[in-house]
Amino acid sequence: MNTEKLILAVPKGRILEELMPMFEACGIIPEDAFTDSKSRKLRFSTNNENLDIIRVRAFDVATFVAHGGAHIGVVGSDALEEFDYDDIYTPVDLNIGHCRLSVAMPVEEIEDERKNKTRRSHIRIATKYPNLTRRHYAAQGIQAECIKLNGAMEIAPSLGLARHIVDLVSTGSTLKANGLKEVETIVEISSKLVVSRPALKTRPDEMNMWIERFRNAVKK
Amino acid sequence: MNTEKLILAVPKGRILEELMPMFEACGIIPEDAFTDSKSRKLRFSTNNENLDIIRVRAFDVATFVAHGGAHIGVVGSDALEEFDYDDIYTPVDLNIGHCRLSVAMPVEEIEDERKNKTRRSHIRIATKYPNLTRRHYAAQGIQAECIKLNGAMEIAPSLGLARHIVDLVSTGSTLKANGLKEVETIVEISSKLVVSRPALKTRPDEMNMWIERFRNAVKK
Numbered sequence: 001m002n003t004e005k006l007i008l009a010v011p012k013g014r015i016l017e018e019l020m021p022m023f024e025a026c027g028i029i030p031e032d033a034f035t036d037s038k039s040r041k042l043r044f045s046t047n048n049e050n051l052d053i054i055r056v057r058a059f060d061v062a063t064f065v066a067h068g069g070a071h072i073g074v075v076g077s078d079a080l081e082e083f084d085y086d087d088i089y090t091p092v093d094l095n096i097g098h099c100r101l102s103v104a105m106p107v108e109e110i111e112d113e114r115k116n117k118t119r120r121s122h123i124r125i126a127t128k129y130p131n132l133t134r135r136h137y138a139a140q141g142i143q144a145e146c147i148k149l150n151g152a153m154e155i156a157p158s159l160g161l162a163r164h165i166v167d168l169v170s171t172g173s174t175l176k177a178n179g180l181k182e183v184e185t186i187v188e189i190s191s192k193l194v195v196s197r198p199a200l201k202t203r204p205d206e207m208n209m210w211i212e213r214f215r216n217a218v219k220k
Numbered sequence: 221m222n223t224e225k226l227i228l229a230v231p232k233g234r235i236l237e238e239l240m241p242m243f244e245a246c247g248i249i250p251e252d253a254f255t256d257s258k259s260r261k262l263r264f265s266t267n268n269e270n271l272d273i274i275r276v277r278a279f280d281v282a283t284f285v286a287h288g289g290a291h292i293g294v295v296g297s298d299a300l301e302e303f304d305y306d307d308i309y310t311p312v313d314l315n316i317g318h319c320r321l322s323v324a325m326p327v328e329e330i331e332d333e334r335k336n337k338t339r340r341s342h343i344r345i346a347t348k349y350p351n352l353t354r355r356h357y358a359a360q361g362i363q364a365e366c367i368k369l370n371g372a373m374e375i376a377p378s379l380g381l382a383r384h385i386v387d388l389v390s391t392g393s394t395l396k397a398n399g400l401k402e403v404e405t406i407v408e409i410s411s412k413l414v415v416s417r418p419a420l421k422t423r424p425d426e427m428n429m430w431i432e433r434f435r436n437a438v439k440k
Contacts, residue, residue: 069381
């Protein structure tokens with residue numbers, strides 16, 4: 001058996017609340033510091049001698065798994081669809097982290113947009129997801145000029161940066177607070193278990209054990 | 221006079237502490253919510269009727285200014301050098317936010333690296349700054365294969381993701397806590413005042429007033 005520890009990469013933030021019961025069902029108990037939001041630690045031991053957890057940015061989980069820095073990961077389908085990763089296999093939909101990627105725009109401009117029946121051939125959009133956005137509009141024959149932002153997309157329309165935004169929407173309260181309304185859902189999002197293909201080849205027993213545990217832990 | 225408010229974009233986080241005394245010297249008093257780290261507001265009024273402040277991600281400040289979403293911005297030279305922005309003018313070095321972009325690697329591998337005198341032609345690096353990094357190494361005839369991470373670069377070497385990282389270094393304590401040591405400084409960083417070139421043309425009086433105020437507020 002390979003004595004190098006398996007590394008499980010999980011995203012910081014909101015998703016951890018949904019992930020903790022799933023860890024329990026998988027028999028994974030992280031060290032206390034893991035749930036301490038003030039801890040600056042990045043790597044955590046677990047009750048499993050051969051499994052450590054790293055907590056990284058949501059957009060970095062798949063990068064770690066794809067480049068051999070982690071063997072298993074939990075990652076939103078938004079990141080998987082935005083980036084092209086080789087050497088990643090996605091065996092389990094974890095049925096957590098549900099939200100949607102949507103187009104939104106200022107409430108007061110929606111009526112105007114409807115009246116203007118002429119189909120636009122070009123649209124300017126502020127988003128964290130330029131690749132997904134361009135693909136979505138290209139399929140409708142529309143060229144999307146994307147302004148890549150890392151946050152605060154919802155402020156863009158009021159500043160004239162772009163009339164439309166494409167962003168993750170959960171309850172819709174952030175949009176509402178900024179005078180925006182969802183006008184189209186691009187894709188439904190949930191978190192997936194991703195695994196490194198090379199690790200699956202070199203350590204099949206351990207890897208398949210964890211895949212099975214996560215599969216069984218998914219709420220029916 | 222143009223009645224549309226001028227928008228000043230500033231980065232979230234650490235830099236705000238250094239920026240507040242500078243605002244005071246410029247005669248800018250933001251509304252109270254601005255210094256409340258719990259506030260979810262993105263846009264703030266000031267004592268100046270014609271000036272609002274937006275607080276966005278450090279990497280997004282220049283994007284807002286470059287695309288007309290903000291007229292003035294405070295941005296680290298790291299972001300300016302990493303991205304290619306048109307329509308941005310950088311009139312004042314604010315002499316705050318000092319740090320450096322450096323190469324770091326595991327302490328125990330430095331001696332090994334020194335012994336190995338053969339010049340490498342290829343190097344793998346985890347960084348938030350792939351463009352800056354590639355340019356730096358290309359000038360030395362080395363091809364840098366960059367793995368783009370958004371955070372937690374310092375954990376990459378211990379996980380075998382990359383032997384070297386290129387990251388911002390201030391005190392060096394984060395590197396030390398992760399068993400890494402700085403081996404080369406790529407560039408010294410400080411925050412700059414950036415302004416929109418189109419705004420400078422269409423609203424020269426206001427824009428030049430603010431540039432002058434910030435210039436005078438810089439600590440000698």
